[in-house]
Amino acid sequence: MNIFKKILLVCLALATVLLDVSFFSAFEIYGATIISSLAVLLTMAITDRSRNYLIYVFSLILFFTIFSSLPLLVIALEFLALPVGLNYVMTRYFPRPKAVTSPVYYLFGNFIFELVLLVYSKEYNQAGLLTLSYFVVLNSILGVIFYILQEKVKNDFNIEEIKA
């Protein structure tokens, strides 16, 4: 992976975080918002068999530490432990996801993400559960869209073919 790709991943992290704190934060449904950076992160975690996505992970942690009021420990749990754990389990025990099976990974990833926030905020009530369900559904749909898009881009723009 060359330096330009690394810089591109850092810029992508900044762009998605900026989208989350501005554009997507305007759309709130029962306390749940869209987190595009999480959708991109989960897509990378379930498709990347190398460890290149870690650059995006560290960039996200840095930008979320700056932009969000969440403590560093929660950010590290959400944006480091969750994708790395998911990537480890997936590459070891599960086959590469397809468009049909990918929703399972997104539902699981988003559920764990929001559950950690629920525990952190101690909102164990009906409203908290409603937010959790809306968040999981909304962000899983976005995740699947990202997954299909990246598969399409990968198939349509074959790097080896371009080089040849």
Place this chain on the structure above:
Amino acid sequence: MKKHNNKLRIFAAIFIILIVLVGVFPAAKVTARSSLYSFTGRISGGLFSFGTNIRQKFSFIGNIGRLRSENERLADMLNEFQVDSSRIAELENENKLLKQELGFFQLDQQEVLVPAKIIQREPVSFLDNFLIDKGSSEGIVKNMAVISHSILVGQIDEVYEHSSRVVLITSKDSVIQAMLQDSRAKGILRGGLSGLFLENIVSDAEYKDGENIITSGLGGELKQGILIGKADKAGSSGTGLFKTVAVEPLVDLTKLEIVFVQK
């Protein structure tokens, strides 16, 4: 492969150092936030307005059916408010005259409102706060009241050079000294996902449904008398010595775009 891993390690090490610096040392975090906000503030401000416009257009389509009844209800409310406002004007005059008679003069403190645009919101659920485009260079300081349509919506929590972070009254981290306007019973206003509640109200306090909730001025952080919302008896509860009053906010906090900081 080994070379590639080494490069990745160096990259990761740089990021870990930066993350620890920003996450552990508050001064480094403030500097990083301040510089990034000044760099990204315009972009995120524009994106936030764009997102709000799209949402408003979609919500308008969804609410067409409700508009007629809403319009009638608002027309009735307007009539009531006109009556109230003329009564308040009379009372103000009477109050002024009585003060003069009693020799009780108070210098009118000029209230300064600083208009501010919302440029960012907290991306994750359960945390209600946002960033405005006014900071210490505009005279903003911590704990100032943030209002919209003369109704309290939050309080300044963190101040940077050209931006400030506002904690909304609905945030679980928000604690505001408030009281019921007519019964004068004082309590603590707390937010959360399940709603807004005025807690620690003495159990023998009587109040009406729809009674105004205002800031009590206790603690000295906020001025007394800023309107917050109205009491909702249906959602209220009480056990033992204290009761909890459910509060209905008068402003839709998810639709805020411009707010005013009360100096």
